[in-house]
Amino acid sequence: MKPVAAADLVSALNWRYATKQFDPARKIAASDWTALEESLRLAPSSFGIQPWKFIVVETPDLRAKLREVSWGQTQVTDASHLVVLAVKQAVDAAHLDRYFADTAKTRGTTVESLAGFRKVIDGFVAGKAKAGQLEVWSAKQVYIAAGQFMTAAAVLGVDTCPLEGIDPAKYDEMLGLAGTGWATQMAIAAGYRSAEDKYAATPKVRFPAAEVVERR
């Protein structure tokens, strides 16, 4: 199984850039968007713990309001789709119960038979919590999903722009996340570049391979 040739993959990754100006008239086809939602859902995470939730903002009014707390970035309103990536701030017993129930169901076994694995994860999570690193650890997993989403989009020929320059607390309020234990990490706008976006033709800035890849 090898859906893409190496050269085409590299072309797609070079083609990708943080799109500044989207074409508001071009929408992502439903089949492509469904695949992109799947790229988020299927993303790898530590232990497969999935400490995340993805909010697709469809209401134009809400997108306009979010734009106001995103430094006015036009991508928030102009891109075909906007997805907000939220982190589970504290992976708690309820989240783990849900995870183990789902694991048992998927694998046709019982939660009891997974008790040993649960003990490992409980211990790991308690350690992270004690070190004050639990939310950071979970947040990093969300960034794996962000990476998978943007790469998936690139190979589908869909443009994206990661939006970290937003007001996460305001996003939480507007999306109804505040106080729920879920918190906005970042947003990603997805759609198609405008023909007028001059950044599309600007050469990508990356350190040379010899500087970022070392061998031992």
Add this chain to the structure above:
Amino acid sequence: MKPVAAADLVSALNWRYATKQFDPARKIAASDWTALEESLRLAPSSFGIQPWKFIVVETPDLRAKLREVSWGQTQVTDASHLVVLAVKQAVDAAHLDRYFADTAKTRGTTVESLAGFRKVIDGFVAGKAKAGQLEVWSAKQVYIAAGQFMTAAAVLGVDTCPLEGIDPAKYDEMLGLAGTGWATQMAIAAGYRSAEDKYAATPKVRFPAAEVVERR
């Protein structure tokens, strides 16, 4: 430009799993590996700041030693390739100088003409440092690269296993990173699954789409 059909992408992402047992006899072709190194180098990061370095561990002895500080996980020695993802702990003036010099060179302009953008980034970085969030922010970018790498591998038909359960401080020592301002975040083993890896046939555990994707 659309190298992959949506259905093939989703198949590849479902095919991907955290490989437990690699086939030590199967090596990734040089052209595919080069593309995977490029997937790391070309990964998106906030401001394109690239607070990362990637260390490909080729020496069998060193891989054997790293395995000892990786809970003995066989992937460290048996996979075709092992790459360690390291973070720049404090994005400092030297890193930014390098970044702006590279930007000016790539875009055929002068560092001086980028002074306004530099001021924005200096202010942003100072804010993160003041909040004690600079290393966390950089580490999150490394996880974007990890996501891009694993997704890229999946569409190339290359298996991966992310390794967070390692001793990063020991990795830093063995890789000569300790004291350099760079720190191990995680490692990823890449290669081809062994025919004996029973996890390859184990159904993937993921919360249903209705539980992780919400709409507003």
